[in-house]
Amino acid sequence: MFKKIAKQGGDIQFDDVETIIGPSVKLEGEFQSKGNVMVSGVLIGKLETSENVRIETSAQIEGDITAREAIIAGNVHGNIIIAQHLSLLSSAKITGDITAGSIAIQQGAQMNGKCSMVATVEPKPADVKQNAASVMQDTTELL
Amino acid sequence: MYFYLYDAFLQDKKYAKVLAEIDARLIDLSIQGRTSRLTILNDMKELITDAVKRGADTVVILGDDKTVTRAISAIAELDVALGVIPIGANTAVARYLGIPEGVAACEVLSKRVRESIDIGKAGSNYFAFYLRSMSPHVKIVSPLREYALTLLSDDAEIFVCNFLPHELEREAPYPASFFVPRDGKLELVVKERGKNSLIDRWLFQNADEKREFTILPFTTLRIEADTLERDVRLVLDNDKVIKPPIDITVLPHHVSVIVGKDRMF
Numbered sequence: 001m002f003k004k005i006a007k008q009g010g011d012i013q014f015d016d017v018e019t020i021i022g023p024s025v026k027l028e029g030e031f032q033s034k035g036n037v038m039v040s041g042v043l044i045g046k047l048e049t050s051e052n053v054r055i056e057t058s059a060q061i062e063g064d065i066t067a068r069e070a071i072i073a074g075n076v077h078g079n080i081i082i083a084q085h086l087s088l089l090s091s092a093k094i095t096g097d098i099t100a101g102s103i104a105i106q107q108g109a110q111m112n113g114k115c116s117m118v119a120t121v122e123p124k125p126a127d128v129k130q131n132a133a134s135v136m137q138d139t140t141e142l143l
Numbered sequence: 144m145y146f147y148l149y150d151a152f153l154q155d156k157k158y159a160k161v162l163a164e165i166d167a168r169l170i171d172l173s174i175q176g177r178t179s180r181l182t183i184l185n186d187m188k189e190l191i192t193d194a195v196k197r198g199a200d201t202v203v204i205l206g207d208d209k210t211v212t213r214a215i216s217a218i219a220e221l222d223v224a225l226g227v228i229p230i231g232a233n234t235a236v237a238r239y240l241g242i243p244e245g246v247a248a249c250e251v252l253s254k255r256v257r258e259s260i261d262i263g264k265a266g267s268n269y270f271a272f273y274l275r276s277m278s279p280h281v282k283i284v285s286p287l288r289e290y291a292l293t294l295l296s297d298d299a300e301i302f303v304c305n306f307l308p309h310e311l312e313r314e315a316p317y318p319a320s321f322f323v324p325r326d327g328k329l330e331l332v333v334k335e336r337g338k339n340s341l342i343d344r345w346l347f348q349n350a351d352e353k354r355e356f357t358i359l360p361f362t363t364l365r366i367e368a369d370t371l372e373r374d375v376r377l378v379l380d381n382d383k384v385i386k387p388p389i390d391i392t393v394l395p396h397h398v399s400v401i402v403g404k405d406r407m408f
Contacts, residue, residue, distance in 0.1 A: 017318050017358075020357055022358075024299045025293065025333050027291070029288070029289050031290045
């Protein structure tokens with residue numbers, strides 16, 4: 001699973017993961033990290049990291065996601081702010097607005113919300129939030 | 144000055160030969176010292192504290208995993224190095240420290256390569272290896288209650304790890320950043336039971352498909368029972384039983400241990 005990510009243009013290698021939220025847990029509240037995060041369980045609240053996020057097919061997210069890069073294969077009900085590249089895999093279901101530096105959408109992915117493209121900027125660690133907010137002005141609405 | 148502490152089970156006659164060989168080798172290497180034996184009438188912490196007061200700067204434990212993990216807890220508040228001569232059936236801790244079993248451990252001791260390792264503290268108790276919840280009915284809360292983690296399945300196991308527990312070794316390999324006992328972090332691990340059966344292992348031959356666990360590195364967390372009615376017990380290093388709610392924190396580089404070149408961290 002993790003090794004396949006690189007082939008799909010992502011940036012998360014298994015050896016680089018700092019936190020894995022597995023399918024048998026539910027995390028409620030505001031989760032902040034400075035490393036790569038993988039989610040295949042339930043997350044109700046906010047997920048913020050200065051690095052990358054992988055949302056697995058089995059994941060159910062109700063809340064906003066902020067990260068440098070992301071690969072999403074599961075369900076997200078919330079806004080997504082990605083400073084660089086966002087990949088939506090075919091099983092992804094997004095209800096919420098997306099702001100990203102670049103985006104790749106596989107056939108079958110479902111998106112309900114606004115999508116805004118912004119200039120790709122290399123984020124400083126723990127600076128993703130400010131970075132994404134500053135570039136939101138330059139938006140292009142896709143949907 | 145070395146202080147050697149023998150576990151009580153070593154009084155069994157079957158260990159007489161290896162103990163005689165170890166005693167002889169320690170003399171050969173000029174690292175002999177005062178010795179003491181654990182019995183049901185004495186206490187490890189008292190024996191070690193007394194030895195340190197008498198000038199011991201290195202405490203060497205002869206025994207198995209349980210002896211070593213108890214010793215690490217016992218020296219947590221002392222300025223002393225810990226050495227291990229592993230004897231017995233369960234010697235996984237020594238293996239992590241890179242110390243061979245029996246007489247061969249004497250060579251490692253004589254080289255005195257020391258490493259400071261983290262230990263965990265749960266309430267007022269220390270643990271060297273891991274803490275295990277005997278019930279899935281717990282809530283794990285971050286220090287400022289920013290987030291709470293609960294289990295969706297009754298068929299899951301919860302560990303708080305410093306080293307990689309034997310029970311989780313079959314799931315290996317893990318990312319290299321996990322279970323390093325000198326990184327200043329502990330790992331919360333939630334693993335679904337039943338994912339380790341032969342059928343599951345056959346079905347999920349692709350190692351990447353069977354990683355159905357949670358790993359959350361942390362420095363401080365709180366474990367609470369999810370309801371007051373539940374009888375939830377937490378076991379420290381397969382030995383001491385405590386009850387939640389309990390605050391768990393890591394004490395970075397807190398204990399100095401003698402390690403071998405084959406240490407696994």
